[in-house]
Amino acid sequence: MADPNEVNVREGGGNLASDIEAALSGEVPFSNLPLADFSQEEITKAMQDALALVEKNLGKDYPFVIGGELLHSDDKSVSLNPSHIHQEIGHISKASTVDVGDAVTAAKEAFKAWSHTSARERAMVLLVAAEEMRHRKYELAAWQVYEEGKNWVEADADLAESIDYLEYYAREALRLDMPLRFDIPGETNEYFYEPRGVCVVIAPWNFPLAISAGMTTAALAAGNTVIYKPSGDSPVVGAIMVDILNRSGLPTGVLNFVPGPGAEIGDPLVSHPDVDLIAFTGSREVGLRIVRLAGDTREGQRGIKRVIAEMGGKNALIVAEDADLEAAAMGTVISAYGYQGQKCSACSRAIVLEGVYDKYLEILTEKTMQITIGPAEDPDAFFGPLINEAARKKVLRYIEIGKHEARLALHRDVGSLADEGYFVGPVIFADVPPRARIAQEEIFGPVLSVIRAKDIDEAIEVANDSDYALTGGAYSASRETLDRVKREFKVGNLYLNRKITGSVVNRQPFGGFKMSGIGSKAGGPDYLRQFMIPRTVTEKIG
Ligand code: NAD
Numbered sequence: 001m002a003d004p005n006e007v008n009v010r011e012g013g014g015n016l017a018s019d020i021e022a023a024l025s026g027e028v029p030f031s032n033l034p035l036a037d038f039s040q041e042e043i044t045k046a047m048q049d050a051l052a053l054v055e056k057n058l059g060k061d062y063p064f065v066i067g068g069e070l071l072h073s074d075d076k077s078v079s080l081n082p083s084h085i086h087q088e089i090g091h092i093s094k095a096s097t098v099d100v101g102d103a104v105t106a107a108k109e110a111f112k113a114w115s116h117t118s119a120r121e122r123a124m125v126l127l128v129a130a131e132e133m134r135h136r137k138y139e140l141a142a143w144q145v146y147e148e149g150k151n152w153v154e155a156d157a158d159l160a161e162s163i164d165y166l167e168y169y170a171r172e173a174l175r176l177d178m179p180l181r182f183d184i185p186g187e188t189n190e191y192f193y194e195p196r197g198v199c200v201v202i203a204p205w206n207f208p209l210a211i212s213a214g215m216t217t218a219a220l221a222a223g224n225t226v227i228y229k230p231s232g233d234s235p236v237v238g239a240i241m242v243d244i245l246n247r248s249g250l251p252t253g254v255l256n257f258v259p260g261p262g263a264e265i266g267d268p269l270v271s272h273p274d275v276d277l278i279a280f281t282g283s284r285e286v287g288l289r290i291v292r293l294a295g296d297t298r299e300g301q302r303g304i305k306r307v308i309a310e311m312g313g314k315n316a317l318i319v320a321e322d323a324d325l326e327a328a329a330m331g332t333v334i335s336a337y338g339y340q341g342q343k344c345s346a347c348s349r350a351i352v353l354e355g356v357y358d359k360y361l362e363i364l365t366e367k368t369m370q371i372t373i374g375p376a377e378d379p380d381a382f383f384g385p386l387i388n389e390a391a392r393k394k395v396l397r398y399i400e401i402g403k404h405e406a407r408l409a410l411h412r413d414v415g416s417l418a419d420e421g422y423f424v425g426p427v428i429f430a431d432v433p434p435r436a437r438i439a440q441e442e443i444f445g446p447v448l449s450v451i452r453a454k455d456i457d458e459a460i461e462v463a464n465d466s467d468y469a470l471t472g473g474a475y476s477a478s479r480e481t482l483d484r485v486k487r488e489f490k491v492g493n494l495y496l497n498r499k500i501t502g503s504v505v506n507r508q509p510f511g512g513f514k515m516s517g518i519g520s521k522a523g524g525p526d527y528l529r530q531f532m533i534p535r536t537v538t539e540k541i542g
Helices: 016-024 041-056 097-114 119-135 137-148 152-175 210-221 235-247 262-271 284-295 325-341 354-369 389-405 456-464 479-488
Strands: 060-062 064-066 069-071 076-081 084-093 187-195 198-202 225-229 255-257 277-281 306-310 315-319 347-353 407-411 427-430 447-453 471-475 493-496 532-540
Touching: 016 119, 016 152, 041 137, 060 235, 064 097, 076 137, 076 235, 084 137, 084 235, 097 198, 097 225, 097 255, 097 262, 119 137, 119 152, 119 210, 119 235, 137 152, 137 235, 152 210, 198 210, 198 262, 210 225, 210 235, 210 277, 225 262, 235 255, 262 284, 277 284, 284 306, 315 325, 315 456, 325 347, 325 354, 325 447, 325 471, 347 354, 347 456, 354 407, 354 427, 354 447, 389 407, 389 427, 389 447, 447 456, 456 479, 471 479, 479 493
Parallel strands: 060 084, 198 225, 198 277, 225 255, 277 306, 315 347, 315 471, 347 447, 427 447, 471 493
Antiparallel strands: 064 069, 064 255, 076 084, 187 532, 407 427
């Protein structure tokens, strides 16, 4: 079990054991980790040093982990740097379908003891791991620069969010550990939560540490055991997370790691009769498949599987006639092209009122022309590569579709970067019909559809005309318009007069509905409950 006294190796002094005790006792409430300020020389230097350190460690072998054993197989996948596709990040042993069965057995066995550990002990593991992540902050961000093509700021934000999840879910586990009592004379009633069992965590690559750590530690904090499958595009970051958590005091078999292609090991994982719950974040296509498969019961299965699925988006920003157009265009650029549009929350539709349409488009185009494009390790690059060749082909296909559906207003050339990595420059389509494919389908790349609306009624109607309901926003100077958008634009996370990406744990719990997902918001007060079973015990007394 985690012992903070044994990991009290803090640089710059401070006592970890007493800090963890203060968090566990509620004396130190949750607070978000501030983002790195790269305008400060010593912080830039720390990131440069971390990039150099990680570069020296590229190309190593990573095992899968079952029941505490580190296992290597001959069947390995190679993780590549999307900015420089000749550069290998690591070689990862793939778990087979047989290994998946072994992982479920190990997790089921470990559940017997882990489900009886106290919330305090479980929370302590998360807090110890959070401390290690803070300690290795720049190094962990640097891995994402190399493996996922995130620029410095995006990589740091993912890291901060990861630590926030650990700190937040540790405290949530303690909060939910207090049974509610409804006693009357002659009868006691107790309402409390218990863990569900074996949880399969299936994660995407685009927030390689934050989403993986969020789903995994929520499951663990609630007392479940976990089989974690990272994305094939972020296995090294996944392996590092597993190593940190396992060294932070998790007993053997509580967290198992099965990297491998979703198409091969996904179905056996989801369908296994001894899996009780699946926490998935990824595309609608895979999410719906998981929901369907999890709904079937197999021989020997004792319960109905619970599925938490966070899926895609086709997010819109409304620009009203009284909007500050400079701010609206800037908010659109950051929301549409941050991490090359590869965020579930990214803006892919700008719905602009007639009266300001031309002016907005002009400013938007100007600002998009100013974006700096380059490899992710370049501190000046705002815009980097797409994650892999399939993503590049998909985006290029949609650009061709868009040329038949709308007017191509801008497609930035990336020059020779396209030979070096998976680069596709930012794209703006103007005069896009609201029902066009480029305005309805999730592209997951830097392609923005600008749509004309005659008034705010039409803008809201177009904004809601989507299968998805994840994020959205509006720019307006009018209280009345903002209130109306708040009431009528139905999305999980709505942002007014600001960018629509970059939600923060606890302050902006995150998640959508319709085809964007089933589940309560990550980083919010209902999230952990989904990983638990509520029970009521009534006793007649006297
Ligand atoms: P993806 O659906 O392709 O993959 C997600 C995970 O599912 C990966 O680990 C993959 O290996 C696995 N997988 C693939 N086939 C599977 C199968 N048959 N059974 C089980 N698992 C399988 O998605 P991605 O490309 O990794 O991520 C991008 C998608 O994720 C986008 O649609 C984006 O909007 C969405 N996303 C949503 C959120 C959110 O919070 N709503 C956050 C991030 C990303």
